Amino acid sequence: MKTKLMLTVAGSAIAILALAGCSAQTDSGTADDTSSSSSSSGSSSGSGAYGDTSSTPSDATQAPAASGDDLAVASSSLGEIVVDGQGMTAYVFDKDTQNATSSACTGDCAAAWPAIETSSDTPTVTGVTGTVGTITGVDGGKQITINGWPIYTFASDSAAGDVNGQAFGGVWWAISPAGEKIAG
Template sequence: MFTKIGRAAAVAALLTLTLSSCAGGAADPAAPASESASESSDGYGTTEGAQLMVADSELGEIVVDAKGMTVYMFDSDTQDAGESTCEGQCATNWPAVTTDGDPVAGEGVTGELGTITGVDGATQATLNGWPLYYFAGDSAAGDVAGQGVNDVWWVLSPAGERTAE
């Protein structure tokens, strides 16, 4: 039986191992890709016209979805390239923000919204040319646990620019 400290250490070690697979875009081709159905098992789903809005956070004003979940950009992607580089285990840890229609800008979002075809074929939302992702480690609206992970994952400002720590 694990003690509380032992359990916490085991969880931390597992999270560190899992997150390290997304550091430089090297993907495990055998790992499962993220789901993009309307109600996926990971809690992230495709929405009709994904809405992005501005929320106040400990990092200042950032972009979130209609449920208040923080969205991120990935340094391994190339702005305006029209494609995502996050696949395999990376896509499991960083599910794409997907939409069935054009994304909608809520009040305060000034960056240009668009879409690309994601690595799994679903329509992925973009902001200012950056493909958008969620972080599986964020469990509630306003969480920003993905900020700065491996120095390649970042929240976005309302203009669609990378927000430094």
């Protein structure tokens, strides 16, 4: 009983921290300084600034071994998805702007949603049919883009193929091999 309660409280804390880290952007490109108070009741459900976060899909049905490529494709409970070289699910963020030169996810948001980066000017991919490129990431590295959208992993995905970030806050989406967000 204590273990279940502690897991529920820990899960709630992770969800609250990840959601709080994704603040809205102002026209100046900096994150809005918004504060909100919340209390932990031991439940991981609720509506936040980005929508209902009470239900997220869990694990993928099949995760690939690390491919050596920057991006690859894997089968999941969502269908075929893009994953990074370690098999972690790739996500797009609705608050980003397609073909922008920078990411809208900075600060605490970037800690919860790390950018997928490459050391190469041309990312290596297997199975990805969308247009792959790079922008300068928030840390100065080369953040990978698909169809002009910056892509990220989710810090709360603990194993290759997890899809816990899918529809998170109603603004984070896994990506199909064609580079389209997977809604639902």
